[in-house]
Structure formats: structure tokens, C-alpha cells
Amino acid sequence: MLIRSGTEVLTEQGFTASGIDGILKRVGVPKGSFYYYFASKEAFGRAIMEHYGAYFANKLDRHLLDTQQPPLRRIEAFVADAKAGMARHDFRRGCLVGNLGQEAVGLPDGYRQWLQETLDDWQKKLARCLEEARAAGELAQAADCDRLAEAFWIGWEGAVMRARLERSARPLDVFITTFLEGLPR
Amino acid sequence: MLIRSGTEVLTEQGFTASGIDGILKRVGVPKGSFYYYFASKEAFGRAIMEHYGAYFANKLDRHLLDTQQPPLRRIEAFVADAKAGMARHDFRRGCLVGNLGQEAVGLPDGYRQWLQETLDDWQKKLARCLEEARAAGELAQAADCDRLAEAFWIGWEGAVMRARLERSARPLDVFITTFLEGLPR
Numbered sequence: 478m479l480i481r482s483g484t485e486v487l488t489e490q491g492f493t494a495s496g497i498d499g500i501l502k503r504v505g506v507p508k509g510s511f512y513y514y515f516a517s518k519e520a521f522g523r524a525i526m527e528h529y530g531a532y533f534a535n536k537l538d539r540h541l542l543d544t545q546q547p548p549l550r551r552i553e554a555f556v557a558d559a560k561a562g563m564a565r566h567d568f569r570r571g572c573l574v575g576n577l578g579q580e581a582v583g584l585p586d587g588y589r590q591w592l593q594e595t596l597d598d599w600q601k602k603l604a605r606c607l608e609e610a611r612a613a614g615e616l617a618q619a620a621d622c623d624r625l626a627e628a629f630w631i632g633w634e635g636a637v638m639r640a641r642l643e644r645s646a647r648p649l650d651v652f653i654t655t656f657l658e659g660l661p662r
Numbered sequence: 663m664l665i666r667s668g669t670e671v672l673t674e675q676g677f678t679a680s681g682i683d684g685i686l687k688r689v690g691v692p693k694g695s696f697y698y699y700f701a702s703k704e705a706f707g708r709a710i711m712e713h714y715g716a717y718f719a720n721k722l723d724r725h726l727l728d729t730q731q732p733p734l735r736r737i738e739a740f741v742a743d744a745k746a747g748m749a750r751h752d753f754r755r756g757c758l759v760g761n762l763g764q765e766a767v768g769l770p771d772g773y774r775q776w777l778q779e780t781l782d783d784w785q786k787k788l789a790r791c792l793e794e795a796r797a798a799g800e801l802a803q804a805a806d807c808d809r810l811a812e813a814f815w816i817g818w819e820g821a822v823m824r825a826r827l828e829r830s831a832r833p834l835d836v837f838i839t840t841f842l843e844g845l846p847r
Contacts, residue, residue: 489767494678569767575820578827579764582674582754592827628840631833632813635760635820642763642777648816655813659844 478504479514483525488570491580492522492588519585526588529573530595537599541606548610549657552603552629556653560646563637568644575634600626617661625660632656663689664699668710673755676765677707677773704770711773714758715780722784726791733795734842737788737814741838745831748822753829760819785811802846810845817841 482504486495497518501511515521540555563570574592581589604626610616632652639648667689671680682703686696700706725740748755759777766774789811795801817837824833 491676491678491765493676494765494768571764575823576764578823579756579761580676580679581827583679589827596824596827624836624840627833627836628817631820631824631837632817633820634823635816635818638760638763638819638823639781639816642766642774642781648812651809651812652816655809655844658846659840661843 479506479511479521480524480528483521484529484573485570487522487525488529488573488576491576493580493583497521522585522588523591526573526577526591526595530591530598533574533595534598534602537602541602547615548606548613549615549660551606553653553657556649560649563640563649564646568641568646571641572634572637575637578634579638596630600630603629615662620661629656664691664696664706665709665713668706669714669758670755672707672710673714673758673761676761678765678768682706707770707773708776711758711762711776711780715776715783718759718780719783719787722787726787732800733791733798734800734845736791738838738842741834745834748825748834749831753826753831756826757819757822760822763819764823781815785815788814800847805846814841 479500482500483495486500486503497508497511501508511521515524536558537555540551540558543551543554546554574595577584577588578592581592600623604622607616607620607622607625611618611620611622616622636648636652640646664685667685668680671685671688682693682696686693696706700709721743722740725736725743728736728739731739759780762769762773763777766777785808789807792801792805792807792810796803796805796807801807821833821837825831
């Protein structure tokens with residue numbers, strides 16, 4: 478319950494601005510109980526990152542490994558799913574990785590490494606899907622799938638930020654349309 | 663001096679995490695003097711946004727209106743300039759618009775509107791450059807310059823965030839290479 482509530486608050490406000498008191502209040506948990514589970518806000522943040530990372534990796538796998546669909550369609554399906562998730566929360570919640578990435582300078586030790594490892598993991602998953610697209614003839618043989626996958630996540634975090642700023646799915650659409658159109662065919 | 667120091671701190675830490683006291687300490691200005699110039703942190707933030715907006719619009723114009731260069735080269739020149747700027751500050755400082763955009767949910771009234779208007783302004787400047795590229799035959803006649811310009815800024819903010827996270831220019835290179843390669847020719 479604490480991790481779920483913490484995830485909600487951190488995807489909305491980031492790490493620095495999130496207070497433990499507010500998170501406890503949302504779920505009616507006393508401070509003593511919190512410190513039974515977590516030694517500090519820093520340790521709590523780590524648990525939230527692990528939980529979010531596992532949740533997101535699962536979501537990605539569900540779409541990108543769906544062999545019922547051609548590879549590029551799987552990427553579109555992931556975007557549609559993430560878009561629906563953002564709309565469900567009125568575009569107030571962003572991506573934990575993007576939020577914390579923006580705060581990188583002031584984060585506890587080790588957070589930055591976790592963020593980079595998580596993005597690397599997502600990038601590998603997407604690169605494998607793009608390689609399948611290349612093998613299936615959806616992409617040119619010369620396509621640099623690793624770089625394209627990295628560019629996807631770079632643009633994705635920018636698009637999620639803009640979708641929150643505008644409270645609209647439009648930036649996500651602009652991003653994915655341009656990304657897919659720009660792929661080497 | 664206050665605006666310059668505030669810009670430095672806000673591009674590093676964002677709005678919420680930035681304290682007036684720390685900013686005053688950097689420049690040796692007493693709190694009373696601060697309140698002589700600015701009614702509140704919110705008003706100070708507005709002044710910083712105006713200053714940053716004017717500075718950035720000027721940088722963009724300097725490159726994008728440089729008729730000595732073909733239009734797409736001007737975009738590359740802007741990226742090279744921004745990259746050098748980030749390197750100069752060891753990739754600790756981001757884009758004020760990206761930092762504040764990430765905090766959108768918790769910002770004072772009117773900040774969100776300013777962020778959107780600023781991004782719109784940058785987008786118009788870039789769209790005009792892309793239209794010149796289209797007229798010069800550097801882009802396909804069917805190119806949707808407005809959408810491509812919007813996609814550029816979406817990706818740009820993501821790339822700046824990643825560059826700070828990795829403390830390296832590599833994400834900016836990955837972004838611009840992929841963006842230029844993906845343009846309809």
C-alpha cells in the first residue's frame with residue numbers, strides 16, 4: 478500500500494518535492510509503521526523504483542513480445558496502452574524515470590545509476606523488437622536498431638513531459654507518428 | 663545578478679527544490695534587497711522565465727535565421743551550440759522549460775501557460791526554418807513542417823534530460839542524428 482501510494486505521488490511530483498507525511502496521510506499509515514518497513518525516504522524511493530521498473534518491464538514485454546502482431550504494430554500497441562494509462566490519471570502522472578531523471582543532480586547516490594540501467598533495459602527490449610521488424614522486412618537492412626531504440630526512449634520521455642504540461646495525449650501522438658514515419662524502410 | 667543566479671539554480675534544480683536563501687547566498691544579496699525587487703519566489707520565477715525565454719529565442723534566431731547556411735545546417739548549428747553550452751556546465755544544467763515542465767502539476771498559476779507559449783514560439787521558429795528547407799528542396803514537398811517542429815522540441819527536451827542524467831553529449835547526438843535521418847526527403 479505504501480509503495481503504491483508512493484508511486485502515485487512520485488510520478489506526479491518527483492522525489493525532492495514528495496513528502497513522506499503526505500504519502501502516509503493518503504493511506505492512513507502512522508510514521509512508526511513506515512519506519513518499520515523503510516529505513517529512510519531514500520530507501521523508500523529505491524523500493525518504489527524497483528516496483529515501478531518491474532511493472533513497466535512487464536508492460537513492455539506484454540506488448541513487444543506479442544508475436545500475434547507484426548513488430549512495429551507492437552510498438553504502437555505499447556504507446557496506445559501508455560496513452561490510456563496517462564489519460565486515466567488526467568495526464569497528471571508522468572513516467573517515474575523521466576521525473577527522477579530531471580532531478581538527477583540532487584538525487585541520492587545510486588539513483589542515477591538505477592535510472593540509466595532501467596532505460597538501458599527498456600532500450601534493449603525495444604531494440605530486439607526493431608531487429609524483428611528488420612528481419613521481417615518492416616525496416617531497411619541498414620537500420621541501426623540500437624540507436625533507433627535509444628532515440629525512441631529519448632523522445633518518449635520528452636513526449637510524456639509535454640503530455641503532462643498540455644494535459645493531453647496529442648504530444649504522444651505527434652511523437653509516435655514522427656518516429657514511425659522516420660524509420661528507415 | 664539575482665536573475666542570473668536564479669537561472670543557474672533553476673536550470674539545475676527546477677522550481678520547487680530551489681530555495682531563495684541559497685540563491686541569495688551565492689551572490690551575497692540580503693533578503694531585504696531581494697524583496698525590494700521581487701514580491702515573492704513566484705514573481706522571481708516569472709522574471710527568470712522571461713529572461714531565459716528572451717535569451718533562448720535570441721540564440722535560436724541567431725542560428726535559424728542565418729541565411730549563410732542551408733536551412734537544415736542551421737538546425738545542426740543550433741544543436742552544436744546548445745551542446746557546447748551544456749558541456750561548459752558539465753551537463754548539470756538543463757533547459758528551464760524542460761525542468762519546469764516536469765514539475766507542471768505543482769507550479770504556480772500561469773507558469774504552465776508560459777511554458778506552453780514558449781514552446782509554441784520555439785516551434786514556430788523551427789517550423790519556418792523547415793519550410794525554408796522544403797522550399798530549397800532539402801525536404802519532401804509533403805513534409806508537415808509544423809508537426810516535425812513540434813516533434814523536434816518534444817525529442818529535444820527528452821535528449822537534454824538524458825544528457826544530464828548521463829553527464830554526456832551522447833543523447834543529444836543520438837537525438838539529432840535520428841531526427842535528421844528521419845526527415846522526409
